Amino acid sequence: MTEEEMTDEDEESLLNEKIFKEKNSRFLKKVEKIDAEVERIMEESRQLEISLDESRVRNEVVLLDKFRELKPRDKPSGLPDEPGSIVYRAGGDGLIRELIPDNPKKKRYFLD
Numbered sequence: 001m002t003e004e005e006m007t008d009e010d011e012e013s014l015l016n017e018k019i020f021k022e023k024n025s026r027f028l029k030k031v032e033k034i035d036a037e038v039e040r041i042m043e044e045s046r047q048l049e050i051s052l053d054e055s056r057v058r059n060e061v062v063l064l065d066k067f068r069e070l071k072p073r074d075k076p077s078g079l080p081d082e083p084g085s086i087v088y089r090a091g092g093d094g095l096i097r098e099l100i101p102d103n104p105k106k107k108r109y110f111l112d
Helices: 003-069
Strands: 086-091 094-099
Touching: none
Parallel strands: none
Antiparallel strands: 086 094
């Protein structure tokens, strides 16, 4: 092999190496962009999970507050109605409160 042939082979090898590095560099840039996008999506997902958890806690607090508003003599429907007690029954827009009269012959009074 002559020096010119070696030089041509060396030049070709250097050219191939340069092309490889350039393609590798472009590939790595694409990978970095994808990694950044994945990280952004993961952070957004975490924020949505936190928001969902906060919403659940707020709903539970509201339900707990409503439960605490019930008086000791209040009871859910389905249990025997005691005179003078307030019962809650399902209504069209939510709960209907009824006062059970002391005398069973009297009418029930709707409180809402």
